[in-house]
Amino acid sequence: MKVRDIMETELDVVPADASYEDVAKLLYTKNISGVPVVDEQGGLVGAVSEKDLFRIMYPYYKSYYEHPESYTDYEQRENKINEIRSHPVRLFMTKEVVTIDPEAPVMRAGALMLARGINRLPVVENGQVIGIITRSHIYRRILRYHFEIVE
Numbered sequence: 111m112k113v114r115d116i117m118e119t120e121l122d123v124v125p126a127d128a129s130y131e132d133v134a135k136l137l138y139t140k141n142i143s144g145v146p147v148v149d150e151q152g153g154l155v156g157a158v159s160e161k162d163l164f165r166i167m168y169p170y171y172k173s174y175y176e177h178p179e180s181y182t183d184y185e186q187r188e189n190k191i192n193e194i195r196s197h198p199v200r201l202f203m204t205k206e207v208v209t210i211d212p213e214a215p216v217m218r219a220g221a222l223m224l225a226r227g228i229n230r231l232p233v234v235e236n237g238q239v240i241g242i243i244t245r246s247h248i249y250r251r252i253l254r255y256h257f258e259i260v261e
Contacts, residue, residue, distance in 0.1 A: 111215065111216045111217075111251070111252075111255070112212065112213055112214065112215060112216065113210050113211070113212050113213070113214050113215075113216055113218075113219050113233055113241075113243050114212035114213060114233075114241075115216070115251075116216060116243060116247050116248065116251045117212065117233045117240075117241035117242060117243045117247070118241055118242050118243070118244075118247065119240065119241045121145070121146070121239070121241060121242045122136060122140060122142065122145050123145055123146045123147070123148045123152075123239060124136065124145050124146075124147055124148070124158065124199060125147070125148060125149075125150070125199075126147050126148075126149065126155055126156065126198065126199060126200040126203070127198045127199070127200065128147075128198065128199045129195065129196050129197065129198060129199070130163065130166070130194050130195050130196065130197045130198075130199070130202070131195040131196065132199075133145070133158055133163065133199050134163055137160060137163070143159055143160045143229060143230070144157055144158060144159030144160065144161075144162075144229070144230055145157065145158060146207070146232045146239045146242070147199055147200070147203050148239060151238075152238050152239060153237050153238060153239075154207060154209065154232055154234055154237075154238075154239050155200075155203075155205070156199075156200070156203035156204055156205045156207060157203060157204045157207045157232065158199050158202070158203040158204065159204070159229075162202050162203060162204060163202075165202070166194055166197070166202045167187070167190050167191060167194070168187070207232060208222055208226050208228060208231060209231060209232050209233070209234040210222065210231045210232075210233055210234070210243065211233070211234070211235065212233050212235050212240060212241065216243075216248055216251070216252070217248075219231055219243050219248060220245070220248045223245055223248075229244055229245050230242055230243065230244045230245070231243050231244075
């Protein structure tokens with residue numbers, strides 16, 4: 111079985127200048143946990159996930175160690191969302207994205223996800239994002255195929 115056989119081709123992507131708020135709303139309303147970030151030509155330049163959105167609400171280690179008193183009021187930390195809502199995704203996206211070729215075996219995609227601790231892989235062909243494959247896609251398809259599960 112190849113990645114092309116089970117990848118999702120109707121996917122959401124965001125431009126690098128999309129705001130934190132735009133991305134957060136997209137992930138929330140679509141009930142997805144991450145999206146590829148693309149340039150004007152549709153080329154992959156990064157990825158952003160719920161984890162990236164969550165992480166930016168907290169201080170970087172250096173900032174915390176230099177001014178710990180600024181970070182111990184957790185009610186105030188919640189208001190950080192108002193400070194970062196307009197920040198562009200390029201500031202906090204993952205820039206080194208693991209991708210997969212559409213002709214790669216599905217089990218290779220799964221192995222990459224397990225080894226790297228990620229849940230989704232953009233499928234890239236000729237420099238363009240043409241789909242996405244998730245752990246769920248792999249798991250459900252393998253079980254359905256080998257256990258003859260009918261949906």
